[in-house]
Amino acid sequence: MVIQNTEYLSDGISDSIINSLSKLPSLKKVIAFNSVLRYEGKQTDPQAIGRELNVRAVLMGRLVQQGDNLSISTELIDVRDNRRLWGEQYDRKMSDLPLVSRELAKQITNGLRLRLSSRDQKQLDQRSTDNAEAYQLYLKGLYFWNKSTRAADEKAIDSFQQAIAKDPNYALAYVGLAHCYITMSDFGILSAQDGYPKARAAVSKALELDNTLAEAHDSLAKIKFSYDWDWPAAEQEYRRAMELSPNSGHGWYSEYLSAMGRHDQAIAESKLALELNPLSLRTNAALGWTLFVARQYDRAIEQEQKTIELEPNFIKSHRRLGLIYEQKRMYPEAIAEFEKVKELSHGEGGALALGHVYAVAGRRDEASKILDELRRKKSQGEYVSPYWFAMIYTGLGANDQAFEWLEQAYKEHDAELIALKVDPRFDPIRSDSRFADLLRRMNLAT
Secondary structure (H helix, E strand, O other): OOOOHHHHHHHHHHHHHHHHHHOOOOOOOOOOHHHHHHHOOOOOOHHHHHHHHOOOEEEEEEEEEEOOEEEEEEEEEEOOOOEEEEEEEEEEEHHHHHHHHHHHHHHHHHHOOOOOOHHHHHHHHOOOOOOHHHHHHHHHHHHHHOOOOHHHHHHHHHHHHHHHHHOOOOHHHHHHHHHHHHHHHHOOOOOHHHHHHHHHHHHHHHHHHOOOOHHHHHHHHHHHHHHHOOHHHHHHHHHHHHHHOOOOOHHHHHHHHHHOOOHHHHHHHHHHHHHHOOOOHHHHHHHHHHHHHOOOHHHHHHHHHHHHHHOOOOHHHHHHHHHHHHHOOOHHHHHHHHHHHHHHOOOOOOHHHHHHHHHHOOOHHHHHHHHHHHHHHHHOOOOOOHHHHHHHHHHHOOHHHHHHHHHHHHHHOOHHHHHOOOOHHHHHHOOOHHHHHHHHHOOOOO
16 A cells, blocks of 8 residues: 555644644534545535534645645634634644644634633643654554554554654554554454453553543553453543543444443434544444444434445445344345445455344355355464354354354453343343353343
8 A cells, every 4th residue: 555645644634633622622523533534635615514514613724745845734714704714834844743733733722712721731732752753653553544444454553663663652652553453353353362452552551651641541441341341440441531532532432332231322422423523434334333232223224324325335334234124124135235245345244244144034054154164264264253153153043052152252352242232133042041141241231
């Protein structure tokens, strides 16, 4: 994957500014980077953007790099009357890069005439690193991590590790590293036993360097939630993260609330996350999942279809639609969605879900073939979550085998297992005493 310098620089600076402003309580709404990214490189009308995102002001910017020189032009527009609140042209050297996002964040708060507390001012003055090379490598790491693919995650890890080598005290680079290991574990690229201990080591170092980093507390909360199954500690960390950065963290907290069966709160948090990140595919799809496990299937379908309108080839929403159709016993529609996932992921992503829907639809031979394929992959050293074996066996009514695989998932602290209490696909075995015992051992019993 080859990237132009200006691409990762402009994305990284934008992300850094948004991150700084998100931590200011006086700003009630700061739109997240994933939503802003959709306007990149397009001819856009600030007022139209403001209406679409429901914000008061929009920052427009352009970055040009010539060798070691950077030219950044910015404008802050009040979208209510298209009035220019502030604008500036910055000519900087690459060596000045770590200062640029902090300088821009301060100018934006001045343009908006915000009254900043001493704590807010300290947040804006906070330096992550003074090493320009480390900062550039960190921005590359963010750029790749936002791509959400296995190859990009591996490049992100390499970039964050190089940033740490340049500046061993760079707390945000350790957080970036943790995020990569967490997402790779959650997506089944790494086992939880491989990924989460590495994430914990990185987060621990980040918090040792700076205990006020909301991003680090968010990551620690995810580790406590998905791997340690320490539910009270996870909630405490999520709340601490949102206290430090009021405009972020609501999506992951919603996932936690869903797993705990606190559906009304989960939906409210997911909607708040969507207000702050309205064009993010992940955030839109996450609301669909929250509605799905709350058994609000029609609303979940509507939400996932809205997400597909934003991006017709978004794999996660096609997969989620398949899950919802399956619960409504619309098996042909579910199979069509999973086949679409398989097509979009070049044969990889739909097989797991197809195994379960074939099982519940009575197509047992096809479900068994998928089980054979999963065993083959596992025998070749590829990681396959035990949770998926358990799910297909549940669909087949092979309860003893399902519980054998659930027990294996428990031993491995499989990250998928956090949904066990609420996942409707396990309803057929929910009344079994072995299921209640597993929930008790996970401290999920009600």
